[in-house]
Amino acid sequence: MNTQVWSDFLQQNWLVILIALIVLFVVLNLVKTMVKWAIAVIIVVALVVYSGVSLDQIKDVVNDVKTETVDTLKSEATNLMMKEAKEAKYTSDAAGNFTITTPNLELKGQKGKEKVEVSLRGVSLGEWKISDTVKSFIEESKNNTNVTAK
Structure with a gap:
């Protein structure tokens, strides 16, 4: 993954990320059940999807690391x-x-x-x-x- 892409994404979407982190913090502090973890996972997944990172890209990175390690x-x-x-x-x-x-x-x-x-x-x-x-x-x-x- 290119660090420049992540840097550009953070610069362009810093407000959305900040709001998501605040909502995540509030949910984790106020909700005392398993629901809080479900909401936290949904927020993190939404951020990943919103960032444009696909599961195929994550899978490719994991496979690349695995191949390099074995080699x-x-x-x-x-x-x-x-x-x-x-x-x-x-x-x-x-x-x-x-x-x-x-x-x-x-x-x-x-x-x-x-x-x-x-x-x-x-x-x-x-x-x-x-x-x-x-x-x-x-x-x-x-x-x-x-x-x-x-």
């Missing part, structure tokens, strides 16, 4: 793979499932599959395709640890 976490996890590869411990079982752990990362996968589950500090980052970085991380973790059956 940042994936980037951090990839950097940690490179930094913590020497500390990685590889374990596998007879079924071909493997787990690689470091102080901050955990990868779970199965031999022959093209995806692994990645967790960063206990928070799942979902399934990742096995890229060159992930392949080298897996190989280095195998070299660090004697492969043991669980």
